[in-house]
Amino acid sequence: MTQLHLNLFLHDTGHHEASWRLPESDPHAHLGIEYHERLARIAEAAKFDSVFLADSPVLWGQVGRRPSGKLEPTLLLAALARATSRIGLIATASTTYNDPFNLSRRFSSLDHISGGRAGWNVVTTAGDDAARNFGLDGQPAHFDRYERADEFLHVAKKLWDSWDDDAIVADKERGVHAEADRVHTVDHEGRYFRVRGPLNVPRSPQGHPVLVQAGSSEDGKGFAARHAEAVFTAQQTLAEAKAFYADIKDRARTAGRDPDHVKVLPGLVPVIGATEAEALAADAELDRLIVAEYARGQLAKLLRVDPESLELDRPLPADLPSEDEIEGAKSRYTLVVELARREELTVRELIGRLGGGRGHKTFAGTPEQVADTIEHWFREGAADGFNIMPAVLPSGLELFATEVVPILRQRGLFRTEYTGTTLRDHYGLPRPANPFSRSLAVV
Amino acid sequence: MTQLHLNLFLHDTGHHEASWRLPESDPHAHLGIEYHERLARIAEAAKFDSVFLADSPVLWGQVGRRPSGKLEPTLLLAALARATSRIGLIATASTTYNDPFNLSRRFSSLDHISGGRAGWNVVTTAGDDAARNFGLDGQPAHFDRYERADEFLHVAKKLWDSWDDDAIVADKERGVHAEADRVHTVDHEGRYFRVRGPLNVPRSPQGHPVLVQAGSSEDGKGFAARHAEAVFTAQQTLAEAKAFYADIKDRARTAGRDPDHVKVLPGLVPVIGATEAEALAADAELDRLIVAEYARGQLAKLLRVDPESLELDRPLPADLPSEDEIEGAKSRYTLVVELARREELTVRELIGRLGGGRGHKTFAGTPEQVADTIEHWFREGAADGFNIMPAVLPSGLELFATEVVPILRQRGLFRTEYTGTTLRDHYGLPRPANPFSRSLAVV
Ligand SMILES: Cc1cc2nc3c(=O)[nH]c(=O)nc-3n(C[C@H](O)[C@H](O)[C@H](O)COP(=O)(O)O)c2cc1C
Ligand SMILES: Cc1cc2nc3c(=O)[nH]c(=O)nc-3n(C[C@H](O)[C@H](O)[C@H](O)COP(=O)(O)O)c2cc1C
Numbered sequence: 001m002t003q004l005h006l007n008l009f010l011h012d013t014g015h016h017e018a019s020w021r022l023p024e025s026d027p028h029a030h031l032g033i034e035y036h037e038r039l040a041r042i043a044e045a046a047k048f049d050s051v052f053l054a055d056s057p058v059l060w061g062q063v064g065r066r067p068s069g070k071l072e073p074t075l076l077l078a079a080l081a082r083a084t085s086r087i088g089l090i091a092t093a094s095t096t097y098n099d100p101f102n103l104s105r106r107f108s109s110l111d112h113i114s115g116g117r118a119g120w121n122v123v124t125t126a127g128d129d130a131a132r133n134f135g136l137d138g139q140p141a142h143f144d145r146y147e148r149a150d151e152f153l154h155v156a157k158k159l160w161d162s163w164d165d166d167a168i169v170a171d172k173e174r175g176v177h178a179e180a181d182r183v184h185t186v187d188h189e190g191r192y193f194r195v196r197g198p199l200n201v202p203r204s205p206q207g208h209p210v211l212v213q214a215g216s217s218e219d220g221k222g223f224a225a226r227h228a229e230a231v232f233t234a235q236q237t238l239a240e241a242k243a244f245y246a247d248i249k250d251r252a253r254t255a256g257r258d259p260d261h262v263k264v265l266p267g268l269v270p271v272i273g274a275t276e277a278e279a280l281a282a283d284a285e286l287d288r289l290i291v292a293e294y295a296r297g298q299l300a301k302l303l304r305v306d307p308e309s310l311e312l313d314r315p316l317p318a319d320l321p322s323e324d325e326i327e328g329a330k331s332r333y334t335l336v337v338e339l340a341r342r343e344e345l346t347v348r349e350l351i352g353r354l355g356g357g358r359g360h361k362t363f364a365g366t367p368e369q370v371a372d373t374i375e376h377w378f379r380e381g382a383a384d385g386f387n388i389m390p391a392v393l394p395s396g397l398e399l400f401a402t403e404v405v406p407i408l409r410q411r412g413l414f415r416t417e418y419t420g421t422t423l424r425d426h427y428g429l430p431r432p433a434n435p436f437s438r439s440l441a442v443v
Numbered sequence: 444m445t446q447l448h449l450n451l452f453l454h455d456t457g458h459h460e461a462s463w464r465l466p467e468s469d470p471h472a473h474l475g476i477e478y479h480e481r482l483a484r485i486a487e488a489a490k491f492d493s494v495f496l497a498d499s500p501v502l503w504g505q506v507g508r509r510p511s512g513k514l515e516p517t518l519l520l521a522a523l524a525r526a527t528s529r530i531g532l533i534a535t536a537s538t539t540y541n542d543p544f545n546l547s548r549r550f551s552s553l554d555h556i557s558g559g560r561a562g563w564n565v566v567t568t569a570g571d572d573a574a575r576n577f578g579l580d581g582q583p584a585h586f587d588r589y590e591r592a593d594e595f596l597h598v599a600k601k602l603w604d605s606w607d608d609d610a611i612v613a614d615k616e617r618g619v620h621a622e623a624d625r626v627h628t629v630d631h632e633g634r635y636f637r638v639r640g641p642l643n644v645p646r647s648p649q650g651h652p653v654l655v656q657a658g659s660s661e662d663g664k665g666f667a668a669r670h671a672e673a674v675f676t677a678q679q680t681l682a683e684a685k686a687f688y689a690d691i692k693d694r695a696r697t698a699g700r701d702p703d704h705v706k707v708l709p710g711l712v713p714v715i716g717a718t719e720a721e722a723l724a725a726d727a728e729l730d731r732l733i734v735a736e737y738a739r740g741q742l743a744k745l746l747r748v749d750p751e752s753l754e755l756d757r758p759l760p761a762d763l764p765s766e767d768e769i770e771g772a773k774s775r776y777t778l779v780v781e782l783a784r785r786e787e788l789t790v791r792e793l794i795g796r797l798g799g800g801r802g803h804k805t806f807a808g809t810p811e812q813v814a815d816t817i818e819h820w821f822r823e824g825a826a827d828g829f830n831i832m833p834a835v836l837p838s839g840l841e842l843f844a845t846e847v848v849p850i851l852r853q854r855g856l857f858r859t860e861y862t863g864t865t866l867r868d869h870y871g872l873p874r875p876a877n878p879f880s881r882s883l884a885v886v
Contacts, residue, residue, distance in 0.1 A: 020613075020620060027613035027620060031645065033525070033556045057544055059643040063621035069606065069645045072545075072552040075521040079556055082476070082525050098545065101500055101576040102515075109515040113476045113522055132639035133544040163512065170463075170470035175734040177463060177470060178506035196575035200502040202474065202512045291618040 004378045004413050005385025005427055006405075007090070007232075007265055008043040008051045010036065012067040014392035015269050016356045018289035020067055024395060030067040036076060037083040039394055046401035047415050049426040050088030050119060052212075052232075052387070053077065057097045058130035065294035074106045081114035088423030090119030090212055095152040096145050097125060097134050100193055104156040107209045108201040116205030116422035121212040121232065122223075124149050126328035142327045146219040148192045153211070153227050155195050158186040160208035161434050162198035178202075207432040210423050216244065216331030217323075225251030229429050230263040232387050234332065234359040236339055241266050241382035263384040263427055266377070267360030270370045271391045272399040279364040286391060287352045295351040302333060312348045316340045335359050356391050367403035374404075375413060447821050447856050448828025448870055449848075450533070450675075450708055451486040451494045453479065455510040457835035458712050459799045461732035463509055467838060473510040479519060480526035482837055489844035490858050492828070492869040493531030493562060495655075495675075496520065500540045501573035508737035517549045524557035531866030533562030533655055538595040539588050540568060540577050543636055547599040550652045551644040559648030559865035564655040564675065565666075567592050569771035585770045589662040591635045596654070596670050598638050601629040603651035604877050605641035621645075650875040653866050659687065659774035660766075668694030672872050673706040675830050677775065677802040679782055684709050684825035706827040706870055709820070710803030713813045714834045715842040722807040729834060730795045738794040745776060755791045759783045778802050799834050810846035817847075818856060 012030035013020040020027045029035040040051050053073035061068060073091035081089055089110065093103055111118035124145035128138040139145070167182035186197030213220065213228035224231050231248055235241035244266075249259035271286070273279030292312060300307040304326070309317055316337065323334045336359055340350045356362035363373050377383045390396025408414035424431055455473035456463040463470045472478040483494050496516035504511060516534035524532060532553065536546055554561035567588035571581040582588070610625035629640030656663065656671035667674050674691055678684035687709075692702035714729070716722030735755060743750040747769070752760055759780065766777045779802055783793045799805035806816050820826045833839025851857035867874055 018618075021615045021618060023615075025615075027615065028611070031555050037525075057548070057643070059626070059641050063610070063623055063626050064619045066620055068621065069643050071555055071644065072549050074518055075549060075552045075556060078518040078521040079525050082480075082522050099577060102541065105500070106515050106518060109518045112474050112514055113518060129639070132637075134542060135637040167506070168471070172464045172466075172468075172470070175461075175464060175732070175737075176507045177509055178511065180506055183502070183506050194575075194578040196572070198502050200500070200512050201514065289618070294618075 001412055003415055004374070004383070004408070005049045005263060005265065006414065007385065007387045008039070008048050008397065009267065009387050009389040010039055010051055010053050011389065011393065014396055015358070015360075015389040016286045016391040017066050017295065018286050018291075018355065019392045021289045022392060025392070027067060030070060033076070033079055036080060039397060040080045040084050040087060042394065042397055042401055044084045044087040046405045047418060048087055048388075049385070050090050050423060051080070052090040052119075052121065053092060054121070055092035055094075056125055056127070056130055057094055058127065058133055060129075061298055062294050065291065065298070074110055077118075078110055078113050081110070081117065086117075086418045086421060088117045088119055088210070088426055089114055090121055090210070090423075092121040092123055092214075094123055094125040094130070095149040096140065097130060100152050100155040100159065101195055101199070104159040105199060105201055108160060108199060108204045111204035111206050111209050112201065116424070118204070118206065119210035119212050119230070119423050121214055122149060122153065122227070123214055139327060142217070142330060143219060146223055149223060150226070151190045151192045154190070155186070155188050155193050157208065158188060159195070159197055159199040160203065162186055163202040165203050165434050168202060203434065206422050206424050207434065210427065210429060215329070220331060221248060221251055224248060224262065225255045225257070228262055230265055230427060233264065233266050234335055234357070234361070235266045235382070236335065236359075236361055238377060238380060238382055241377060242380060245382050261429055265385050265387045266383050267357060267387040267389050268374070269357035269360050269362040269389045269391050270396065270400055270404070271356070271362065271364035272367055272370060272396065272403060273364070274366065276365050276369065279366065283356070283362070283364040283391070287355055290351060290355045292348065292351060295355060296347065299336075299347070299351060299354070302329070302336060310347045313346050315344065315346060316350070332359055357389050360387075360389055362391070367399070367407060370400075370404050371407040371411070374408065375411060378413065444855055446858055447817070447826070447851070448492045448706060448708065449857065450828065450830045451482070451491050451840065452710065452830050452832040453482055453494055453496055454832065454836065457839055458801070458803070458832040459729045459834040460509050460738065461729050461734075461798065462835045464732045465835060468835070470510060473513060476519070476522055479523060482840060483523045483527050483530060485837065485840055485844055487527045487530040489848045490861060491530055491831075493533050493866060494523070495533040495562075495564065495830070496535060497564070498535035498537075499568055499570070499573055500537055501570065501576055503572075504741055505737050508734065508741070517553055520561075521553055521556050524553070524560065529560075529861045529864060531560045531562055531653070531869055532557055533564055533653070533866075535564040535566055537566055537568040537573075538592040539583065540573060543595050543598040543602065544638055544642070547602040548642060548644055551603060551642060551647045554647035554649050554652050555644065559867070561647070561649065562653035562655050562673070562866050564657055565592060565596065565670070566657055582770060585660070585773060586662060589666055592666060593669070594633045594635045597633070598629070598631050598636050600651065601631060602638070602640055602642040603646065605629055606645040608646050608877050611645060646877065649865050649867050650877065653870065653872060658772075663774060664691060664694055667691060667705065668698045668700070671705055673708055673870060676707065676709050677778055677800070677804070678709045678825070679778060679802075679804055681820060681823060681825055684820060685823060688825050704872055708828050708830045709826050710800060710830040710832050711817070712800035712803050712805040712832045712834050713839065713843055713847070714799070714805065714807035715810055715813060715839065715846060716807070717809065719808050719812065722809065726799070726805070726807040726834070730798055733794060733798045735791065735794060738798060739790065742779075742790070742794060742797070745772070745779060753790045756789050758787065758789060759793070775802050800832050803830075803832055805834070810842070810850060813843075813847050814850040814854070817851065818854060821856065
């Protein structure tokens with residue numbers, strides 16, 4: 001039977017915005033490398049497919065609200081590569097605020113350093129604040145960001161392929177280290193980039209990093225269908241998750257790809273208790289610690305309204321813009337507005353629902369109940385696996401690893417041992433062939 | 444007595460271009476993380492101040508000639524940070540082909556990950572080939588590159604200072620993680636950059652990485668005087684090295700800085716033998732392994748002439764351009780031309796002289812003789828320490844660590860133990876004050 005995949009989404013003291021206020025939490029953890037090593041080792045011992053770090057090139061949100069400012073993910077994962085040996089390492093990086101040569105090289109380097117465990121969550125970075133760190137007055141339009149991302153990936157793949165797998169011959173006798181005709185310029189000239197190449201790193205163990213995508217707008221899904229090998233997504237209901245899953249697989253098929261090679265991983269914020277009541281109490285305690293003013297400010301920013309217009313004990317204002325008018329994070333915007341409307345939530349209730357996972361599904365229950373939810377979504381065709389986002393770290397991860405993972409194993413849903421060594425092996429993804437390679441050219 | 448500083452310049456199988464052809468060398472070492480860890484650990488056991496990685500965002504030179512393609516240095520050093528605990532970690536990065544927000548963040552992250560051991564070798568990147576990986580037809584003019592570097596550093600320092608040292612209060616009771624008024628926008632608007640800030644990483648253990656500079660042209664020295672805390676340089680003779688040393692210290696003084704806070708570190712390529720004859724034989728064997736065609740091509744590129752115009756057994760052509768006409772690596776150009784003219788070298792001889800260290804001083808001798816040279820240059824006021832560039836790695840480093848370092852210690856010239864924990868501690872450099880900080884504002 002097909003098994004499911006588990007990715008651990010690392011996030012300082014946990015995904016719940018108030019997790020850092022718990023007595024158990026170290027509020028300096030986000031800057032501590034040992035802390036991240038500890039989390040990665042727990043996930044590896046539990047045989048997770050991968051760990052993942054989100055990112056944005058901007059100081060995001062209010063600094064009072066929660067630990068903010070983050071170590072740059074590709075560097076952090078390079079360090080984690082040496083504290084682990086099997087688990088995959090997925091870093092987020094923006095195609096809007098990087099350039100292809102340098103970034104392709106960093107991911108190739110991470111793949112070499114980790115022995116083939118690198119993944120790249122390709123994002124286009126919503127928001128004007130990030131743009132202002134890069135000489136712009138505001139974010140490029142949503143469509144343009146995705147168009148640039150498309151060209152970026154096109155160049156990146158050419159660069160990763162610019163060395164044939166067998167370019168290095170290391171012939172000491174002849175004095176030939178690499179064969180010059182097995183290293184190729186890429187000579188890309190496009191709308192956004194002109195890049196000569198070749199890359200200054202030989203082809204990496206995985207050929208190139210596993211490409212992950214995390215935007216769920218129309219443009220985002222189109223991009224995923226063309227490039228992504230795994231898709232992170234926030235889904236609140238089983239029905240929506242199934243529709244999203246089917247949509248992604250369809251689009252991949254239409255793009256001429258094997259839908260099995262695009263893994264769909266919805267986010268899940270588990271809050272685990274020995275009894276359901278305990279889990280619900282832990283969840284309520286976290287929500288009690290939310291500072292409403294911070295959360296309201298954040299929500300107002302997402303909705304692009306004045307914070308004052310959001311009254312805590314009233315529903316969202318009726319006259320919000322449609323997704324078309326949003327140039328930032330389109331799909332997240334729609335998810336939040338629909339959630340509030342569908343469940344008729346007040347602003348305060350909505351803030352509580354978003355506090356755990358910023359729009360990802362939160363589920364509080366016993367280990368058995370968490371495993372049931374996972375199995376249900378998996379069997380119903382809503383997910384190839386899950387992006388696990390513990391509300392509190394490390395304790396929420398420890399509970400998941402010791403209490404939930406064994407149940408998934410008993411049910412035959414999750415591996416007991418790694419069977420391969422690369423991130424591609426774990427997710428069952430093929431190693432990309434090298435289009436330049438002479439053996440292929442002969443066929 | 445003041446002691447000298449030692450930096451290890453890592454370079455795959457060694458600085459000699461033919462080192463990879465020796466039976467002992469692993470020609471895949473440049474892509475191996477364990478190999479780099481091993482070298483860093485040897486240097487740390489010998490109490491070197493730092494290890495250093497050169498870099499350029501381009502595939503440099505001919506791929507047949509020697510191991511080419513390199514792991515990106517900030518990632519590699521993030522991994523090495525976890526294999527070591529005291530030694531400094533200096534990565535090269537270009538101000539011409541990076542942007543300040545992302546790069547400042549990477550160095551801040553490296554400083555956090557390493558517990559205050561990060562250094563940045565700030566270079567402006569000579570050559571048209573690099574430019575063509577970034578949408579340009581050729582390199583920006585030498586002057587413009589340094590002007591951009593100046594503004595880059597100005598922005599970087601503002602970003603590194605954008606969080607007060609005491610910004611994070613982690614007040615769980617009040618629900619305030621960091622004080623908003625201790626985190627500052629930088630609002631830079633200049634000729635090359637517009638950056639809003641603040642940085643998305645809190646201030647790092649060293650305040651900011653140690654700033655190293657490695658260009659010796661007039662513009663380069665001016666830049667060093669303004670920003671550098673250590674200067675790498677290639678010097679062929681004691682007289683030139685003394686003049687360079689005095690010049691840098693003078694310029695630092697004129698710029699209003701303490702000349703003691705700019706360490707001058709000439710490169711030294713030691714080839715060590717039990718007897719002088721053995722050392723000379725090892726050196727000759729390396730030179731014998733140079734492939735003249737490669738080396739001639741490389742030299743022609745530096746001199747900007749047709750390779751055919753360089754006859755192996757004749758002197759350099761008479762009609763070479765002056766340094767003024769060179770827009771690439773000005774000081775290296777002049778060094779090479781002057782070396783050839785001063786010593787009346789043929790092209791073949793010049794190639795041999797450059798094969799070991801690309802213009803850095805090569806010295807073949809016994810451990811005692813190597814120590815004598817180091818002591819002589821140090822006492823004569825030509826160096827605050829040395830950039831050690833073993834011709835062959837790891838063996839040349841092992842020999843230096845076990846044979847030369849103990850002699851330097853006996854003479855009271857080099858530490859027996861680290862006395863601090865940060866790279867600034869090792870080099871005796873002050874931690875930069877935070878100009879935004881409220882305590883200073885009161886003064
Ligand atoms: C699990 C998950 C993680 C994400 N991580 C990031 C991230 O680290 N950085 C980022 O800019 N966007 C991230 N996103 C994507 C943003 O939500 C995305 O910018 C937004 O959805 C815009 O894409 P869209 O307009 O296509 O929906 C993530 C999304 C998901 C579902
Ligand atoms: C020890 C040493 C290491 C250097 N490393 C680099 C490097 O990694 N990348 C680079 O672009 N330049 C490096 N340089 C500097 C180049 O030589 C420099 O680009 C060249 O000297 C141009 O600077 P200039 O025109 O000011 O002389 C290094 C120089 C020295 C002395």
